[in-house]
Amino acid sequence: MTEDVLRVNDLSTRFFTTEGQVNAVSNLDLRIERGEIFGIVGESGSGKSVTARSVMNLIESPGEITSGEIWYRNRDLVEDVEGDYPDAVDGEFVDLLALSDDVRRSLRGTSFSMIFQDPESSFNPTLTVGEQLAEAVEVQRRASANPRSTRARTREYSLGNYLLSTVLPSQRYVSEASHERAIELLELVGIPDPVERADEYPHEYSGGMLQRAMIAQALAGEPDLLIADEPTTALDVTIQAQILDLLDELQAETGMTILLITHNLGVIARMCDQVGVMYAGEIVERGTLEDVFDGHVHPYTEGLLGSVPDLERAGGRLQPIPGNVPSLLDHEMDDRCQFADRCPKAMEDCLEHPPEFDAPGSDHHEVRCVLTETEYDESRALPADYFGGKERPTADAYADPGTDIDESTGPGNPPRQPVDEPGGDRP
Ligand SMILES: Nc1ncnc2c1ncn2[C@@H]1O[C@H](COP(=O)(O)OP(=O)(O)OP(=O)(O)O)[C@@H](O)[C@H]1O
Numbered sequence: 001m002t003e004d005v006l007r008v009n010d011l012s013t014r015f016f017t018t019e020g021q022v023n024a025v026s027n028l029d030l031r032i033e034r035g036e037i038f039g040i041v042g043e044s045g046s047g048k049s050v051t052a053r054s055v056m057n058l059i060e061s062p063g064e065i066t067s068g069e070i071w072y073r074n075r076d077l078v079e080d081v082e083g084d085y086p087d088a089v090d091g092e093f094v095d096l097l098a099l100s101d102d103v104r105r106s107l108r109g110t111s112f113s114m115i116f117q118d119p120e121s122s123f124n125p126t127l128t129v130g131e132q133l134a135e136a137v138e139v140q141r142r143a144s145a146n147p148r149s150t151r152a153r154t155r156e157y158s159l160g161n162y163l164l165s166t167v168l169p170s171q172r173y174v175s176e177a178s179h180e181r182a183i184e185l186l187e188l189v190g191i192p193d194p195v196e197r198a199d200e201y202p203h204e205y206s207g208g209m210l211q212r213a214m215i216a217q218a219l220a221g222e223p224d225l226l227i228a229d230e231p232t233t234a235l236d237v238t239i240q241a242q243i244l245d246l247l248d249e250l251q252a253e254t255g256m257t258i259l260l261i262t263h264n265l266g267v268i269a270r271m272c273d274q275v276g277v278m279y280a281g282e283i284v285e286r287g288t289l290e291d292v293f294d295g296h297v298h299p300y301t302e303g304l305l306g307s308v309p310d311l312e313r314a315g316g317r318l319q320p321i322p323g324n325v326p327s328l329l330d331h332e333m334d335d336r337c338q339f340a341d342r343c344p345k346a347m348e349d350c351l352e353h354p355p356e357f358d359a360p361g362s363d364h365h366e367v368r369c370v371l372t373e374t375e376y377d378e379s380r381a382l383p384a385d386y387f388g389g390k391e392r393p394t395a396d397a398y399a400d401p402g403t404d405i406d407e408s409t410g411p412g413n414p415p416r417q418p419v420d421e422p423g424g425d426r427p
């Protein structure tokens with residue numbers, strides 16, 4: 001029944017900075033199935049946002065996608081582009097990276113939408129929320145009125161004005177129908193008194209309400225794939241839970257696919273069907289919720305789970321994974337397991353860069369760690385000071401990480417932000 005809507009192959013995104021080349025995302029593969037919520041979790045700086053922005057074509061200089069393919073399944077798009085870009089088409093899929101920027105821009109809002117942590121950046125303070133939503137609806141109407149002309153869907157976006165994504169000076173083109181649709185959208189995302197609220201300006205909205213309005217804006221184009229990058233971290237706990245519920249409901253109603261980025265494992269446990277754990281620009285473990293929470297193999301996953309607060313033993317305090325997030329500067333990276341210098345089970349085998357191994361559990365469970373196939377062997381362990389500096393944690397560093405995912409929250413996320421009421425709705 002399920003079919004994948006997005007296949008990312010071998011994606012690498014680099015930033016060419018004055019300090020050197022930053023390997024933000026390296027040879028990343030992703031498969032996202034239609035209608036699922038796919039979560040990406042990882043510490044700060046692991047490449048989550050750059051992955052999302054690569055899919056959205058929002059990487060700007062000095063950043064560049066240096067390799068890869070992003071195959072998107074959409075028969076209409078195949079028809080649109082196969083004349084001009086025969087090599088970009090394979091069956092029902094189109095390789096987005098083989099299309100021009102104009103064509104890719106035309107997909108934003110209509111095929112892919114993105115919501116951000118900070119809703120203020122998505123709204124123009126000088127226009128009412130209703131006007132901006134209506135404009136987003138107009139863009140969609142123009143697109144469907146003229147599906148063959150990617151030009152009609154093209155607007156001058158850069159990351160900056162994407163963030164102001166619905167703003168055109170030409171409100172006179174906004175029809176009554178679009179205005180009505182804007183009000184419907186406000187209602188859809190649970191904004192009370194939508195008719196009145198539509199006439200208000202962004203600053204008249206609370207943070208949670210503006211977050212809802214941003215979701216409405218993202219839904220205006222009826223996207224296939226909604227990318228939500230830390231959509232709730234800026235909000236207080238109760239509002240976070242409400243926004244997550246809203247996303248869940250909207251997903252169920254519309255059947256859209258969601259790529260959800262978070263450093264909060266509680267959010268993952270509550271929302272997602274599949275998870276990718278990112279570290280140093282790579283997915284190091286992926287699979288279903290059960291694979292990752294209950295059957296994880298990678299010591300980094302274990303560390304992430306272990307760094308969720310243990311209320312009884314540690315007074316609810318986070319136990320961060322010892323050591324530092326690695327530098328992604330090319331000249332400071334070695335071609336080994338990127339986690340080895342923080343890993344309590346690092347062995348000689350880890351000095352070679354591990355491939356993704358099939359791991360026990362579901363068909364989707366894959367782990368970039370030799371422990372998938374090799375037992376930890378103390379006689380081959382790397383000396384504690386092998387990587388210099390601070391010693392690595394010992395092999396028993398992570399006490400039983402526990403499979404109780406209800407209380408989980410992510411590392412790098414103090415103070416604790418329980419987004420979930422006790423009893424997460426996943427087994
Ligand atoms: N414009 C840029 N110029 C240079 N380096 C960048 C730029 N944007 C991102 N990077 C680097 O790419 C790496 C990955 O960043 P990214 O924002 O994807 O991390 P993240 O996982 O989303 O982290 P966070 O949880 O803090 O949002 C980081 O090392 C970051 O410094």
Ligand code: NI
Binds near residue numbers: 050229
């Ligand atoms: Ni980010």
